[in-house]
Amino acid sequence: MEALDLQISHLSKAYHKPVLQDVCLALRNGSFVSILGRSGCGKSTLLNILGLIEPWDRGEYVLNGRTLHRREDHSRLRQKYIGFVFQSYHLIPTLSCRENILLPLLYSRQRTKRFEALVERLELEPLLHRRVPTLSGGEKQRVAIARALLQDPCLILADEPTGNLDPKNRDVILSLFRQEQKEGRAIVMITHDAEAARAADQVLHLEGGVLCET
Amino acid sequence: MRPESRIHHAVRMLRRNLRSYAMLSITLVFSFSVLLGYFLFSDSRGYNDFKEIFSSPREIVMAYARSEDPTELQVLKQQVTEQLPGTGAYLYFDVSTRLPQYGDVLANVSVLPNQASIVFREVSDDVIFENYTLPVTVVQGQGFPLGENRAVINRSLFRLLSPSETLPFTLEIPFQMEDGSRILRKVEVVGVCEDLSEVAPYYNSEGVLCAQTQIYVSQSLFSTEELPRLSQRKPLLLIHSNAPEKAAAYAQQFDLVLHAVCRAQNAAIGELHARAKSKALIALVLHGLLCLNLYGCFSNALSDRRYEIGIKRALGAGKGTIVGQFFAEGIMVMLGSILLAVLLITGLAAIYKLYGLLVSGKQWIAYLTPYSLGMFLVSSVGMSLLLSLLFAFRATGTEIAAQLKSE
Numbered sequence A: 001m002e003a004l005d006l007q008i009s010h011l012s013k014a015y016h017k018p019v020l021q022d023v024c025l026a027l028r029n030g031s032f033v034s035i036l037g038r039s040g041c042g043k044s045t046l047l048n049i050l051g052l053i054e055p056w057d058r059g060e061y062v063l064n065g066r067t068l069h070r071r072e073d074h075s076r077l078r079q080k081y082i083g084f085v086f087q088s089y090h091l092i093p094t095l096s097c098r099e100n101i102l103l104p105l106l107y108s109r110q111r112t113k114r115f116e117a118l119v120e121r122l123e124l125e126p127l128l129h130r131r132v133p134t135l136s137g138g139e140k141q142r143v144a145i146a147r148a149l150l151q152d153p154c155l156i157l158a159d160e161p162t163g164n165l166d167p168k169n170r171d172v173i174l175s176l177f178r179q180e181q182k183e184g185r186a187i188v189m190i191t192h193d194a195e196a197a198r199a200a201d202q203v204l205h206l207e208g209g210v211l212c213e214t
Numbered sequence B: 001m002r003p004e005s006r007i008h009h010a011v012r013m014l015r016r017n018l019r020s021y022a023m024l025s026i027t028l029v030f031s032f033s034v035l036l037g038y039f040l041f042s043d044s045r046g047y048n049d050f051k052e053i054f055s056s057p058r059e060i061v062m063a064y065a066r067s068e069d070p071t072e073l074q075v076l077k078q079q080v081t082e083q084l085p086g087t088g089a090y091l092y093f094d095v096s097t098r099l100p101q102y103g104d105v106l107a108n109v110s111v112l113p114n115q116a117s118i119v120f121r122e123v124s125d126d127v128i129f130e131n132y133t134l135p136v137t138v139v140q141g142q143g144f145p146l147g148e149n150r151a152v153i154n155r156s157l158f159r160l161l162s163p164s165e166t167l168p169f170t171l172e173i174p175f176q177m178e179d180g181s182r183i184l185r186k187v188e189v190v191g192v193c194e195d196l197s198e199v200a201p202y203y204n205s206e207g208v209l210c211a212q213t214q215i216y217v218s219q220s221l222f223s224t225e226e227l228p229r230l231s232q233r234k235p236l237l238l239i240h241s242n243a244p245e246k247a248a249a250y251a252q253q254f255d256l257v258l259h260a261v262c263r264a265q266n267a268a269i270g271e272l273h274a275r276a277k278s279k280a281l282i283a284l285v286l287h288g289l290l291c292l293n294l295y296g297c298f299s300n301a302l303s304d305r306r307y308e309i310g311i312k313r314a315l316g317a318g319k320g321t322i323v324g325q326f327f328a329e330g331i332m333v334m335l336g337s338i339l340l341a342v343l344l345i346t347g348l349a350a351i352y353k354l355y356g357l358l359v360s361g362k363q364w365i366a367y368l369t370p371y372s373l374g375m376f377l378v379s380s381v382g383m384s385l386l387l388s389l390l391f392a393f394r395a396t397g398t399e400i401a402a403q404l405k406s407e
């Protein structure tokens, strides 16, 4: 497990209108943060910036003591540290579920022993050889979660990971996350579900472009 | 679980995007076919236009007197044989006569020097307006050199004379003298040669049977006194020289009709060079158009894949990896298309050849100069590399978040 010490401070981001104004957040191994906020307030934008797939406008992003440049290509860092569960899953439609889950291996060039365990835990066995477009929303979500966790990332960024799941599956995911947290991974989870949010140690609200505790 | 190899992954993605690549491939195959087809058909045209000229012996120069007087030809013969080493020349002439033995058919008699080893025919060509020569082929029986009292006739005449005659047979030939008298000579026909041109026998308005009839006899048929008294002689000098240009230059000083193979070949080379220039220009324009066309197609194919690229980059694929994958896919598609284009054009050329053979009976030879082949290979492979690389680099151009939102 990689050590993680991530700090963002005074981060801002605007499209045509300001979305994030002055966001500060610190994450370490074992942090479990959930973020609530109304639709369109910038939660996904914040997660994208944390996940280094979108540049920020101003502010500082320090990862393990190293200040990152806002426009650089951080593919090595993404591959090494981050597991992403996207709000709209982002599975490659031309590949099967199995191929989608295993995709990160192509870029890390490492072996993994986790594939079978995840498939069992998330009950993915019957889906493995199906094409993505034939899956339901909840099925896609479970596939996306398996892909994010495959390589044991030390930071899991999950954008409404339980949004499309029934209560049973939601509990499976939340307990999976708590287990991950115990093993030392940091988790940031965006959710609209206050009950799910309570699984985290810290619940934050994004409002007016600023993160605040409840 | 082991990671799969990247090239394996590129092949997989190619197979999964077969439909969109098939559309791209149609344009690619079409483009490469146009290019290769243009090279092949323009080269073949050049080759087929001039193949007889280039297969003619360059050493041959033929000169005809404009009158019955062979004096100028005799002077020329002496000059070239004396002044150009490695030069031989022989003077002969044609007379025409009728064969009473066979219904008065008109026949052209070539009176060859004794022991003449070979006879040339001239073939005129529409393209370069100059005559060139080919050796006359013997198709049956014996050929040249002719022994004393022997003759070779052409196929048309033989057809008129057979079935009553089979080789060898005796032929009586009357010769008209300048004083109006006639002398009769008997020769033994020992061989049949090909016709010099293809005209079917016909009866003219006076009811005389006309055909492309030709008899070759040797001068030894006549005494030295008889020879200059033959009526309506058309004298002809055949020069065989290691320096044909010089021989032709000598001949040009006289008032003669001149057919020099070397000049015809030089003119053909000039024509080919002129064509090569326009060909290069057209090829350049074609390349430009193809590049634009292919660029557009690749851009289209790429925009279908932006979402996939976004996902892969978000999962940690570096720019280099993405470039590698798309480059590999691009190269596979391009090389496949080049191969298909080659097959397509080969097939088309075969059909065209067969069509020519069956419909017009002409032997069309497909021909590609090494220069054109090289140009096609370099430009198609070059374009493949360039466009695939461009394709690949553009794949990493936009922001990941934007690519993800492009779904």
Ligand SMILES: Nc1ncnc2c1ncn2[C@@H]1O[C@H](COP(=O)(O)OP(=O)(O)OP(=O)(O)O)[C@@H](O)[C@H]1O
Binding pocket: A015, A016, A019, A037, A038, A039, A040, A041, A042, A043, A044, A045, A046, A087, B405
């Ligand atoms: N590429 C973009 N160009 C312009 N505006 C954008 C872009 N991406 C996001 N936005 C806008 O930024 C704001 C924040 O978007 P974001 O996706 O972060 O919201 P969110 O909090 O995740 O909402 P939801 O809960 O509905 O997912 C929205 O108003 C959105 O319209």
Ligand SMILES: [Mg+2]
Binding pocket: A043, A044, A045, A087, A159
């Ligand atoms: Mg969102």
